[in-house]
Amino acid sequence: MTLKQLESLVVIDQDITDDAYGTYYDKRTLEQLLNYGIILLDKPPGPTSHETVAWVKRILKIPKIGHSGTLDPQVSGVLPLGLGEATKALGVLLYGPKEYHALGRVHSLPSKEKLDEILNLFKGEIYQKPPQRSAVVRKTRSRTIYELEILEQKERLLLMRILCEAGTYIRKLYYDIGEILGPGGTMIELRRTRVDQFRETDGLVTMHELADAFALWEEKKDDSKLLKIIKPVELTLSELKSVVIRDSAVDALCHGAQLAIPGILQISPNLKKGDIVGIYTQKGEAVALAESLMSEEEIRDATKGYAFETKRIIMAPNIYPKKWRTKLTHKE
Numbered sequence: 001m002t003l004k005q006l007e008s009l010v011v012i013d014q015d016i017t018d019d020a021y022g023t024y025y026d027k028r029t030l031e032q033l034l035n036y037g038i039i040l041l042d043k044p045p046g047p048t049s050h051e052t053v054a055w056v057k058r059i060l061k062i063p064k065i066g067h068s069g070t071l072d073p074q075v076s077g078v079l080p081l082g083l084g085e086a087t088k089a090l091g092v093l094l095y096g097p098k099e100y101h102a103l104g105r106v107h108s109l110p111s112k113e114k115l116d117e118i119l120n121l122f123k124g125e126i127y128q129k130p131p132q133r134s135a136v137v138r139k140t141r142s143r144t145i146y147e148l149e150i151l152e153q154k155e156r157l158l159l160m161r162i163l164c165e166a167g168t169y170i171r172k173l174y175y176d177i178g179e180i181l182g183p184g185g186t187m188i189e190l191r192r193t194r195v196d197q198f199r200e201t202d203g204l205v206t207m208h209e210l211a212d213a214f215a216l217w218e219e220k221k222d223d224s225k226l227l228k229i230i231k232p233v234e235l236t237l238s239e240l241k242s243v244v245i246r247d248s249a250v251d252a253l254c255h256g257a258q259l260a261i262p263g264i265l266q267i268s269p270n271l272k273k274g275d276i277v278g279i280y281t282q283k284g285e286a287v288a289l290a291e292s293l294m295s296e297e298e299i300r301d302a303t304k305g306y307a308f309e310t311k312r313i314i315m316a317p318n319i320y321p322k323k324w325r326t327k328l329t330h331k332e
Contacts, residue, residue, distance in 0.1 A: 008268070008269065009242060009244065009266035009267060009268060009269075010266060010267050010268070010269050010296065010300070011265070011266055012264050012265055012266060012267060012299065012300060013262075013264070013265050014265065015246045015247070015265055015282070016282075017247050017281065017282035017283055018247055021247060021319065021320045021321060022247075022250075022281055022283050022285055022319055022320060023283065023285065024283045024284060024285075025232045025234050025283060025284035025285050025286070026232060026284070028232065030217065030223040030226055030227060030230070033083070033226075033227070033230040033232070034060065034062055034083055034084060034230070035062075035083060035084030035085055035086070036083070036084060036085055036086050036232065036233045036285075036286075037082075037083045037084075037086055037230035037231060037232060037233060038080055038081060038082050038083065038086055038089075038090075038230070038231050038232075038233055038235065038236060039056070039080070039081040039083065039205060039210070039229060039230055039231070040078060040079075040080055040081075040198055040202055040203065040204050040205065040231070041056065041078075041079045041080070041081050041204065041205060041206075041207070041210075042076070042077065042078070042079075042200075042204035042205060042206050043071055043075075043076055043077060043078075043079040044076055044206070044207070045073070045074050045075065045076045046073060046074070047073060048072075048073050049067050049070045049071050049079060052067070052079065052207075053065050053066070053067050053081065055207060056081060056207065056210065059207065059210055059211045059214055060083070060210075060214060061214075062083060062084065064083070064084050064087060065081055065082065065083055065084075065087070066081070066082045066087030066090055067079055067080065067081050067082075067090070068080045068081075068082070068090040068091075068093040068094060068195060069093065069094060069098065069166070069192075069195055071192060072190075074189075074190070075190045075191065075192060076190075076191045076192070077100075077191040077192030077193055077200065077204075078192050078193060078194060078195045078198055078199070078200055078204060079192075079195075080093055080195055080198055080236070082233065082236070083230065085233070085314060085315065085316055086233035086236075086314075088312055088313065088314045089233050089236045089237060089286060089289070089312075089314050090236065091289075091312065092196075092236060092237060092239075092240065092276075092289065093195055093196045093198070093236060094166060095166055095196075096166065096195065096196025096197065096239065097146060097163055097164065097165065097166070097194070097196065098163075098164055098165075098166055098168070098192060098194060098195055098196075099161065099162065099163045099164075099192070099193045099194030099199075100161070100162045100164070100170050100190055100191065100192050100193065101151070101159065101160070101161055101162075101190075101191045101193055102159070102160050102161075102162060102170050102173075102174065102187055102189070102190045102191075103157065103158070103159050103160075103187070103188045103189040103190075104157075104158055104160070104174040104185055104186055104187040104188055105156050105157055105158070105185065105186050105188060106156050106158060106174075106177065106178050106181050106183075106184075106185040107156065107178060107181075107182075107183035107184045107185060107186075108156070108181050108182050108183045109155060109156055110181055114181075115150070115181075118177060118180050118181060119148055119149075119150070119177070121180070122145055122148055122173065122176070122177065123145050123146075123147075123148050124144065124145060125142050125143070125144050126142065126143055126144070126145055126173075127140055127141070127142050127143075128140070128141060128142075128143055128168065128169055128172050128173075128176075129141075129172070130169060130172070141167075143164065143165045143167060143168040144164065144165040144168075145162065145163075145164045145165075145168065145173075146163040146164060146165070147161070147162070147163035148160065148161075148162055148163075149161050157188075161193075163194070170187060170190055171187045171190070174186060174187040175187075196239065197235075197238060197239050198235075203228075205229045209225075209229070210229060212225070213225035213226045213229055214226060233286055233314065234278075234280070234284060234285070234286050237278035237286055237289070240276060240277055240278045240289075241267075241268035241271055241275050241276075241277045241278070241292075242266075242267070242268050242277060242278050242279075242280060243259070243264060243266070243267050243268070243277050243278070243279045243280065243290070243308065244264075244265045244266040244267075244279075244280050244281070244282060245259060245263050245264060245265060245279060245280070245281065245282075245287065246263050246264075246265060246282075247281065247282065247320055247321075247323075248263070248321075248323040249263030249323075250281055250287055250315070250319070250320035251317060251318065251319070251320045251321060251322050251323065252322075252323070253279065253287055253288055253310060253313065253315075254287065254288075254313055254315050254316065254317040254318075254319070254320075255317050256310070256313070257310075258306045258308065258309055258310055259279065259290065259306065259307055259308040259310070260304065260305065260306050260307065261299065261302045261303060261304055261305055261306075261307050262303075262304070264299065264307060265282065267296060267299060268296075269296060270296060271292055271294075271295060271296040271299070272292065272295050272296075273292055273293060273294060273295050273298075274291060274292060275291070275292045276289060276290070276291055276292075276311070277289070277290055277291075277292055277308065279308065279310075281315075281320070285315060286314045286315065287313070287314060287315045288310050288311070288312060288313045288314055288315070289310075289311045289312040289314065290308035290309055290310045290311055291308065291309045291311055292307065292308055293306060293307055293308060293309055294307045
């Protein structure tokens with residue numbers, strides 16, 4: 001949890017944290033980050049996302065890495081990777097917006113006015129049928145284009161920036177624009193520049209840079225470069241509302257308990273029933289993803305009851321001491 005998030009929370013109760021357990025999220029050692037960290041990889045064109053993950057596993061010599069949002073082999077750009085337990089948090093990125101820079105060719109040369117008119121037709125909700133080579137069922141579905149602009153045009157070549165809902169097929173978008181223009185259109189090159197809150201400008205790392213940083217650590221015990229590359233897993237949850245809990249409730253949640261009112265210390269303002277939240281320790285460590293069963297007002301007024309339903313446990317058990325208190329949590 002970032003300092004900005006912490007400062008905006010509503011205090012429900014107060015408690016102290018025991019520094020003998022856990023680690024402040026921004027003070028993790030490199031060894032800890034290799035199990036609770038993320039890497040914003042600049043995927044090169046060529047390999048599949050699966051092959052890219054396999055290469056990074058070999059570079060870092062760790063067994064468990066996951067990625068968020070598959071990129072086709074020929075597509076480059078932002079590919080968030082979760083290391084170890086951090087893979088459990090990547091799912092929240094799958095539903096956020098994606099941004100692409102796409103180069104394509106239209107097979108006619110329309111006027112600027114005509115092109116602008118056609119592009120306006122593709123802003124907002126559109127309907128797409130996945131291409132024949134897609135991995136999903138070819139069924140027409142709706143997707144939303146939030147922003148669509150031409151960055152550069154050279155005769156029939158168009159460089160466009162597209163901010164869209166996850167699952168939008170950019171190649172099909174070019175094809176459909178070309179169909180309305182008349183003779184057709186073809187995408188030539190595609191780069192993903194944003195996945196939810198993570199942008200191309202946030203310091204992407206190439207596999208060469210990653211390999212060099214790991215070699216520096218392995219050969220010279222210098223972890224300075226790796227510490228800049230591997231970021232805390234908590235950054236993946238930064239767009240969600242937050243809940244801070246007592247030390248005594250942490251391990252129970254990690255073993256599958258549900259969070260009750262007495263275990264809560266702070267919550268995000270304007271919390272609503274049904275909101276998906278990140279649950280954190282007092283040191284800012286991500287414990288779990290959960291769905292709120294109460295609103296902010298209900299939580300502030302209640303003295304008992306289950307306030308959140310755990311959806312995904314992120315923290316491994318036994319990091320905090322076992323304190324099975326039924327008033328803090330409820331074990332199913």
